[in-house]
Amino acid sequence: MASQRDIRRRIGAVKNIKQITRAMQFVAASKLRRAQDATLAARPYAEKLDEVLADLAAVLGDEHHPLLARPDGGTRLLVVITTDRGLAGPLNTNTIRFALKEAAEHEGRLSAVTVGRKGRDALRRTGIPIVAHFNGFGDKPSFADVTPLSRLVSDDFLAGTYGQIDLVYSTFISTLVQRPIAQPLLPIRPGPDSPGIPGNQFIFEPNPATVLHQLLPRYVATRVFQAILETTASEMSSKMVAMKSATENAEELIEDLTLSYNKVRQNNITREMIEIASGARAGR
Amino acid sequence: MPFRLEIVTPEKRAYADDVDFVTLPGSEGELGVLPHHAPLISILGAGELRVRKGGVEESFAIIGGFVQVLPDKVVVMAETADLAAEIDLERAREARLAAERVLEAGIVEPVDLAQARAELQAAVVRIRVAERRHREGPHRRA
Numbered sequence: 115m116a117s118q119r120d121i122r123r124r125i126g127a128v129k130n131i132k133q134i135t136r137a138m139q140f141v142a143a144s145k146l147r148r149a150q151d152a153t154l155a156a157r158p159y160a161e162k163l164d165e166v167l168a169d170l171a172a173v174l175g176d177e178h179h180p181l182l183a184r185p186d187g188g189t190r191l192l193v194v195i196t197t198d199r200g201l202a203g204p205l206n207t208n209t210i211r212f213a214l215k216e217a218a219e220h221e222g223r224l225s226a227v228t229v230g231r232k233g234r235d236a237l238r239r240t241g242i243p244i245v246a247h248f249n250g251f252g253d254k255p256s257f258a259d260v261t262p263l264s265r266l267v268s269d270d271f272l273a274g275t276y277g278q279i280d281l282v283y284s285t286f287i288s289t290l291v292q293r294p295i296a297q298p299l300l301p302i303r304p305g306p307d308s309p310g311i312p313g314n315q316f317i318f319e320p321n322p323a324t325v326l327h328q329l330l331p332r333y334v335a336t337r338v339f340q341a342i343l344e345t346t347a348s349e350m351s352s353k354m355v356a357m358k359s360a361t362e363n364a365e366e367l368i369e370d371l372t373l374s375y376n377k378v379r380q381n382n383i384t385r386e387m388i389e390i391a392s393g394a395r396a397g398r
Numbered sequence: 399m400p401f402r403l404e405i406v407t408p409e410k411r412a413y414a415d416d417v418d419f420v421t422l423p424g425s426e427g428e429l430g431v432l433p434h435h436a437p438l439i440s441i442l443g444a445g446e447l448r449v450r451k452g453g454v455e456e457s458f459a460i461i462g463g464f465v466q467v468l469p470d471k472v473v474v475m476a477e478t479a480d481l482a483a484e485i486d487l488e489r490a491r492e493a494r495l496a497a498e499r500v501l502e503a504g505i506v507e508p509v510d511l512a513q514a515r516a517e518l519q520a521a522v523v524r525i526r527v528a529e530r531r532h533r534e535g536p537h538r539r540a
Contacts, residue, residue: 257408319440
């Protein structure tokens with residue numbers, strides 16, 4: 115049985131851990147609020163671009179832009195978005211497992227672009243070629259940060275290197291639920307023309323093809339940006355939940371340890387009393 | 399009769415209000431929009447967007463965007479939109495200098511070159527918009 119002092123030291127250590135996990139829980143909670151706000155704030159722009167794209171598609175048809183057309187066959191590219199840091203519960207594991215399942219089900223060639231250190235480290239061990247890696251974009255990703263990534267994938271798609279590009283990331287459904295998905299990024303499939311004014315009643319300045327040409331790269335960047343924002347929100351909520359349960363585990367452990375500490379202490383006292391009593395009897 | 403103006407960027411909704419008149423930096427020159435404009439979708443250049451509401455004029459530095467004009471609503475989608483009064487002139491001037499230095503240095507990666515050009519353009523637009531506001535102030539117009 116552990117000595118009284120050993121147990122007291124362990125209680126101290128667990129208390130320290132509890133303080134740290136509790137602090138991390140509160141930090142994650144406040145960052146989660148900010149990440150959720152950022153995700154919501156980004157939505158109107160994305161929705162508007164979708165709408166304009168649908169208007170354009172109604173006028174132009176599919177064949178007018180290489181980002182819309184699907185080259186036959188070709189390599190499939192997965193853009194796997196994970197976090198840089200761990201301690202975020204099962205978030206990264208789930209995303210990576212999902213990406214590997216997608217990869218296993220896909221017949222034909224496949225490459226990956228990774229965002230976030232965790233995804234890169236995991237994919238390196240699987241033999242899927244990683245053509246590019248971007249470090250995560252921190253707690254407050256900005257639109258300018260994602261431009262290099264979206265330009266890279268658009269350029270490679272235009273060059274015919276890939277036939278299909280998908281984003282694999284964790285969607286934020288609620289604080290308790292985050293679900294990995296594979297979202298098609300390229301080729302772009304415009305949605306149906308929105309209600310309201312039909313696309314063919316708009317005047318396009320200077321002309322529809324030029325507007326489309328300017329719009330598509332931004333559309334791609336916006337999609338990537340949204341995926342990264344959702345991953346950040348998922349990271350924070352997953353971290354918050356993980357740290358909350360770590361704090362509760364620490365509390366339970368402290369209770370158990372305190373109980374054994376008291377038992378050991380009581381045993382020692384009893385033993386000493388027996389020794390004193392028997393010593394006194396022997397001396398008489 | 400006022401109409402709705404919304405300015406959205408990838409990071410936030412920068413403006414949403416009922417306004418009387420708006421001029422936009424269209425790719426084909428300045429574009430003024432009054433209520434009941436015909437439906438229009440246009441590319442915007444980098445430049446100044448001016449809003450008039452109840453005789454008060456405000457302006458934004460707009461970079462990289464589009465506008466969708468509907469009969470009762472104008473939606474501007476821009477990569478960045480900065481309210482003239484909130485532009486930090488010092489910082490914009492520094493950004494211009496930094497971008498010019500990169501361009502003068504020559505021999506840079508094409509990606510850096512494109513980015514330096516974009517930053518230079520952004521800084522120049524912001525400075526122009528902020529300085530004009532400085533000169534004229536947020537005054538009322540008849």
